[in-house]
Amino acid sequence: xxxxxxxGGGVVQPGGSLRLSCAASGFTFSSYGMHWVRQAPGKGLEWxxxxxYDGSNKYYADSVKGRFTISRDNSKNTLYLQMNSLRAEDTxxxxxxxxxxxxxxxxxxxxxxxxxxxx
Amino acid sequence: AxxxxxxxxSLSASVGDRVxxxxxxxxxxxxxxxxxxxxxxxxxxxxxxxxxxxxxxxxSRFSGSGSGTDFTLTISSLQPxxxxxxxxxxxxxxxxxxxxxxxxxxEIK
Numbered sequence: 624x625x626x627x628x629x630x631g632g633g634v635v636q637p638g639g640s641l642r643l644s645c646a647a648s649g650f651t652f653s654s655y656g657m658h659w660v661r662q663a664p665g666k667g668l669e670w671x672x673x674x675x676y677d678g679s680n681k682y683y684a685d686s687v688k689g690r691f692t693i694s695r696d697n698s699k700n701t702l703y704l705q706m707n708s709l710r711a712e713d714t715x716x717x718x719x720x721x722x723x724x725x726x727x728x729x730x731x732x733x734x735x736x737x738x739x740x741x742x
Numbered sequence: 743a744x745x746x747x748x749x750x751x752s753l754s755a756s757v758g759d760r761v762x763x764x765x766x767x768x769x770x771x772x773x774x775x776x777x778x779x780x781x782x783x784x785x786x787x788x789x790x791x792x793x794x795x796x797x798x799x800x801x802s803r804f805s806g807s808g809s810g811t812d813f814t815l816t817i818s819s820l821q822p823x824x825x826x827x828x829x830x831x832x833x834x835x836x837x838x839x840x841x842x843x844x845x846x847x848x849e850i851k
Binding site: 668669723726731732733735 | 743774776778780785786787788791792797829831833835838839840841842843844845
């Protein structure tokens with residue numbers, strides 16, 4: 624079955640960087656767009672970024688544009704999120720999610736990885 | 743950016759109740775709306791997409807309706823496993839943005 628496993632979360636100081644990974648299995652990774660979505664503690668969901676199946680198009684939420692970069696390695700079935708210039712408000716659980724047949728719906732989601740930005 | 747407003751933000755209901763959650767978009771989005779269920783400490787799960795299409799494996803007591811600016815998620819007979827938070831989500835192909843509603847927490851009465 625489809626499985627998405629995030630890793631790379633942790634505690635980082637404001638202004639620091641972190642790279643998240645999402646290992647995919649159970650489907651043809653290179654055929655699907657992928658998303659990152661985050662959820663601050665006790666808050667709602669916020670879409671972060673999307674990358675097309677072949678990496679040719681990438682879209683970002685305004686809140687992360689210019690600071691975060693989404694990428695993928697189809698040979699390794701892995702999605703990435705490079706996060707630079709981190710702020711306290713970036714503290715959240717970060718989920719990767721598979722795009723539902725190009726429709727920009729998220730299905731399924733990984734279990735999430737927690738990023739804490741604090742001094 | 744398109745805003746999604748869910749109501750109510752929380753509700754209390756009993757097993758067997760019919761529950762309705764509303765999601766209003768700040769401008770017309772045709773049928774480009776999905777609904778997700780999230781249980782505490784877990785990742786969200788897709789229930790409904792394209793406003794009214796039931797995702798595979800989701801019980802038929804869940805249904806979605808609406809188009810344009812007003813949408814509804816209905817649970818026809820609430821079950822113990824349905825107590826959770828529900829989110830609507832839209833995709834705007836022109837603006838290349840995706841947004842979520844604020845969520846509706848369904849609690850046990």
